[in-house]
Amino acid sequence: MSQLIQVKARKALDNMMPYSPGKPIWEVQKELGIEKVVKLASNENPLGASPKAVEALVAYLPEIHRYPDASTKGLNEVIASALQLTPDQLIVTNGADELIKLVAEAFLEEGDEVVVPHPSFSEYEFGAHLMGAVPVAVPLDESYQYHVDDLLVAVTERTKMVFLCSPNNPTGTYLPKTELKHLLDALPKKVLVMYDAAYSHYVSAEDYTDGFEFVRGGYPIIVLQTFSKIYGLAGIRVGFGAAPSPLISSILQVKEPFNVNSLAQEAAKAAITDTEHVEASQRVNALGREQLYEAFRRLGLSYTESMTNFILVKLGPDAKEVYTRLMENGVIVRYGGTWGMPEHIRVTVGTSEENEFFIEKLTLVLS
Numbered sequence: 562m563s564q565l566i567q568v569k570a571r572k573a574l575d576n577m578m579p580y581s582p583g584k585p586i587w588e589v590q591k592e593l594g595i596e597k598v599v600k601l602a603s604n605e606n607p608l609g610a611s612p613k614a615v616e617a618l619v620a621y622l623p624e625i626h627r628y629p630d631a632s633t634k635g636l637n638e639v640i641a642s643a644l645q646l647t648p649d650q651l652i653v654t655n656g657a658d659e660l661i662k663l664v665a666e667a668f669l670e671e672g673d674e675v676v677v678p679h680p681s682f683s684e685y686e687f688g689a690h691l692m693g694a695v696p697v698a699v700p701l702d703e704s705y706q707y708h709v710d711d712l713l714v715a716v717t718e719r720t721k722m723v724f725l726c727s728p729n730n731p732t733g734t735y736l737p738k739t740e741l742k743h744l745l746d747a748l749p750k751k752v753l754v755m756y757d758a759a760y761s762h763y764v765s766a767e768d769y770t771d772g773f774e775f776v777r778g779g780y781p782i783i784v785l786q787t788f789s790k791i792y793g794l795a796g797i798r799v800g801f802g803a804a805p806s807p808l809i810s811s812i813l814q815v816k817e818p819f820n821v822n823s824l825a826q827e828a829a830k831a832a833i834t835d836t837e838h839v840e841a842s843q844r845v846n847a848l849g850r851e852q853l854y855e856a857f858r859r860l861g862l863s864y865t866e867s868m869t870n871f872i873l874v875k876l877g878p879d880a881k882e883v884y885t886r887l888m889e890n891g892v893i894v895r896y897g898g899t900w901g902m903p904e905h906i907r908v909t910v911g912t913s914e915e916n917e918f919f920i921e922k923l924t925l926v927l928s
């Protein structure tokens with residue numbers, strides 16, 4: 562049989578690692594035969610979707626035999642007015658993951674270098690490898706802070722893009738606005754900055770920027786946003802990019818016409834204007850972060866202060882064992898091994914009940 566298949570996939574695929582997602586609840590229930598499972602592994606919103614989004618979805622159901630709006634006109638207008646941008650500075654995508662892929666396809670040539678902080682979100686390397694570009698990893702410092710000068714040192718003649726994730730997944734640390742401006746001013750103008758602000762709504766630091774002011778200012782920056790986190794729409798797949806319009810035009814050239822389904826468009830329109838849901842989510846998250854910090858201190862565990870809805874915790878050499886035993890006790894978190902951090906786990910901030918359940922099981926497993 563196998564000798565019939567002599568078709569070779571592209572060489573670039575040899576470098577590509579599969580994405581490792583958080584385990585779904587049903588899988589753990591089935592594999593371990595346990596009923597109560599709390600998932601704190603994928604930074605989903607523990608309050609669920611924006612209720613206004615759900616209402617909009619239901620109302621739209623009778624129309625789903627129609628193709629979606631290929632240019633997402635209505636949604637672009639709603640986002641533009643919410644963010645003081647113009648519709649031509651926006652592209653809506655099938656999750657923000659699709660934006661990363663489209664940007665790679667639109668801008669990267671084989672052999673281009675792409676500066677990627679480490680540890681960070683794995684999809685940046687995916688985009689680079691897909692196009693035969695070369696990711697150049699720049700480590701964050703020992704407390705997981707960014708240093709713009711380290712990023713600048715990694716820039717060469719061949720650098721085409723710099724990825725930044727602020728606040729950063731999986732560390733929860735962020736780059737202050739003055740530092741981002743310093744980077745943008747110091748980079749050669751032919752270098753594109755991809756600024757991933759997926760967690761911007763959870764940031765309380767005064768000196769943070771969501772990056773949109775630099776889009777308005779005409780810098781070569783693409784700001785990434787997603788509806789999967791604070792808006793609670795991870796399952797329906799919708800995100801967007803904001804950038805000066807010439808950059809958006811190039812990305813639109815590689816997009817499939819109907820990349821964003823109509824239910825996603827309707828849900829996103831409602832969610833972005835649902836300030837009540839956003840504020841409730843921010844409150845639950847701020848309280849939950851404190852609840853978890855306090856437990857980690859009580860347990861003598863070191864953690865990284867987070868500007869997001871997740872916390873990186875250092876468990877030491879037994880981290881993988883603890884991760885597995887938490888799972889057996891019905892708590893799914895993310896193990897740090899995938900980021901080259903074998904002594905860490907990343908835990909999503911849940912509702913206070915979910916956090917309490919996690920703390921109870923962690924205390925048990927560590928005792």
Ligand SMILES: *Cc1c(COP(=O)(O)O)cnc(C)c1O
Nearest residue numbers: 656657658682730759787789800
């Ligand atoms: C979740 C996440 C995204 C985007 O997720 P989508 O579900 O594809 O919209 C992008 N960047 C980071 C850092 C994330 O954690």
